[in-house]
Structures are given as structure tokens and as C-alpha cells.
């Protein structure tokens with residue numbers, strides 16, 4: 001497949017993130033990340049830490065796990081709020097520039113209600129990952145809400161499934177997905193009308209408007225729980241900054257996908273991994289690479 005597909009080459013776009021001397025946190029955007037059910041709070045914290053370290057002006061977490069929402073965290077910069085059923089008023093009061101939903105979200109009724117709430121929140125970039133994808137796979141109403149949002153606001157959502165999540169969305173097995181990843185990617189776009197990132201070795205990215213590109217970076221050291229959560233947080237951060245830096249969701253997602261994999265490769269080249277490579281280390285390496293590319 002690698003010989004048939006164009007290569008993802010998005011890092012040249014990083015220079016758009018260079019900050020003017022008078023810029024402030026408002027210029028860097030407000031990201032709202034939603035997930036972190038009991039037992040999976042780490043997924044949301046990893047996404048939040050990635051979002052913080054990749055430069056969002058504000059990183060706000062709607063956390064489903066009460067204990068974690070109220071606990072001291074290593075990153076006091078994160079603004080953590082316990083997710084309640086007051087979904088519309090939280091969205092209205094927060095006024096986010098970008099929303100990411102899914103890391104550790106779980107499949108509760110409240111999780112479904114939040115997903116429906118953000119699907120109805122208009123015309124800002126939306127990143128849909130992990131359990132949010134599993135919920136859409138299991139609910140015609142949620143799928144239709146996503147399709148309708150994409151008709152109204154084209155180019156304003158991205159889905160980031162791994163092969164297991166892609167399989168659930170398409171009603172096939174993950175082996176089927178892996179047997180023809182390009183076909184699976186095209187079907188995901190036909191189904192949802194979203195930008196789609198099919199993760200795994202040689203991650204693929206395409207959209208209703210953009211032909212498929214293949215990421216050549218990345219390595220099996222990335223097979224550690226939480227590695228996808230930091231991609232979601234990174235897309236959120238770059239997209240939040242992109243709002244005032246002339247980058248759209250497609251471009252911001254492309255940067256994040258390549259930066260994420262390149263950072264993992266960079267760490268392996270320094271002897272940090274592949275065995276034992278952690279998402280938290282990868283966040284810091286992404287930050288370092290990004291700043292070198294400005």
C-alpha cells in the first residue's frame with residue numbers, strides 16, 4: 001500500500017503556529033476535552049497534558065470520574081470540572097474554540113448525552129475519539145447527528161479510530177480493516193462525512209475533500225495504552241491555535257499525526273524505547289520537535 005499512497009508531509013505547516021510578540025492565551029485558543037470515566041481518568045489526563053504541552057491557551061477538562069475531578073493533579077494548569085448533566089450550560093459558558101470527546105469517556109447514558117450535546121454545538125472543530133466512536137457505532141441517532149453536523153459545517157469534525165474502533169463503526173472485524181486499510185478509510189468517510197484518521201502502523205488520513213495520505217513515521221513502541229489519547233489532545237491543541245493562525249482542522253490534524261509519530265521515532269533513536277516508550281515522554285518530545293520547526 002505504501003507505494004500507492006502519497007506521503008503525509010505536514011510539518012512544514014508548523015511555522016503557522018509561530019507567535020507574534022503581542023499574542024496571549026486568547027490567541028492560543030480554548031480547548032475543551034471530555035472523558036475520563038472511573039478507571040480511565042488517565043486517558044483524559046493524558047489528552048489534557050498533551051493539549052497543554054502542545055500550546056493551547058486554555059485546556060479545560062470535563063471529567064466523568066468524581067475522584068479524579070477533585071484530586072490534586074500533576075498539572076495544575078489543567079482546568080478540571082466534574083461532568084454533570086448541565087451539558088448545554090457548560091458549553092454555553094465555556095465557549096470553546098475546539099472540543100475533543102472520547103478518551104476514557106465510557107459508554108454511560110451521561111456519556112451519550114454529552115456526545116449528543118457536542119454534536120449539536122455548532123460550527124467549531126470537533127475531535128471524536130475512543131469511546132465516543134464506540135457510542136456512535138452503537139447508536140443510529142448519534143451517527144445521524146454527526147452526519148447532519150457535517151452537512152451543516154463541512155470540515156469541522158475529525159474521527160480518529162484505531163482499527164478496533166473503525167471495525168465497530170463499519171460493522172466488520174478489525175482483521176478486515178487491517179486487510180484493506182485504504183478501503184476502510186474511504187468507508188469511514190462515506191459513513192460519517194468527517195475527516196478520518198485510521199491509526200496503526202502507517203496511519204492514514206483523508207477527508208471528503210482530501211485524498212488519502214499515509215504517515216511514514218511511527219514505530220511499534222507506540223503500542224502503549226494512552227498513545228492515542230495524546231494524539232487527540234495534540235490535535236486539540238494545534239487546532240485551538242490554528243483558529244487564529246490560519247490553520248484549518250485538516251491541516252492541524254495532519255500536523256499532529258505526523259508530529260506524534262515523528263516524536264516517537266525521535267525518542268527511539270535516542271534509546272528511549274521502543275520498549276517502555278510512554279505517552280508522557282512522547283508529549284515532551286512532540287513539544288521539543290514542534291518548537292524546533294517554528
Ligand SMILES: NC(=O)C1=CN([C@@H]2O[C@H](COP(=O)(O)OP(=O)(O)OC[C@H]3O[C@@H](n4cnc5c(N)ncnc54)[C@H](OP(=O)(O)O)[C@@H]3O)[C@@H](O)[C@H]2O)[C@@H](O)CC1
Pocket residue numbers: 039040041042043044102103104105106130131162163164165174175178199200201225226227228229
Ligand atoms: N490510561 C487510561 O485510562 C487509558 C484508557 N483508555 C480508554 O480505554 C477505553 C477502551 O479503549 P481501548 O482502545 O483500550 O480498547 P478497545 O476499544 O477495546 O480497543 C482495543 C482493540 O482494538 C483493536 N486494535 C487497536 N489498535 C489496533 C491496531 N493498531 N492494530 C490492530 N488492531 C487494533 C484490537 O482488536 P482485536 O484485533 O484484538 O480484535 C484491540 O484489542 C477507551 O475509552 C480509551 O480511551 C485507553 O486509551 C488506554 C489508556
Ligand SMILES: Nc1ncnc2c1ncn2[C@@H]1O[C@H](COP(=O)(O)OP(=O)(O)O)[C@@H](O)[C@H]1O
Pocket residue numbers: 130161162199200201202203217218219220221222223224225226227228229230231
Ligand atoms: N506499530 C505501530 N507503528 C506505528 N504507530 C503505531 C503502532 N502501534 C500503535 N501506533 C500508534 O499509536 C497510537 C495508538 O492509539 P490508540 O490505539 O488509540 O491508543 P490508546 O487508545 O491506548 O490511547 C496511534 O496513533 C497509532 O497509530
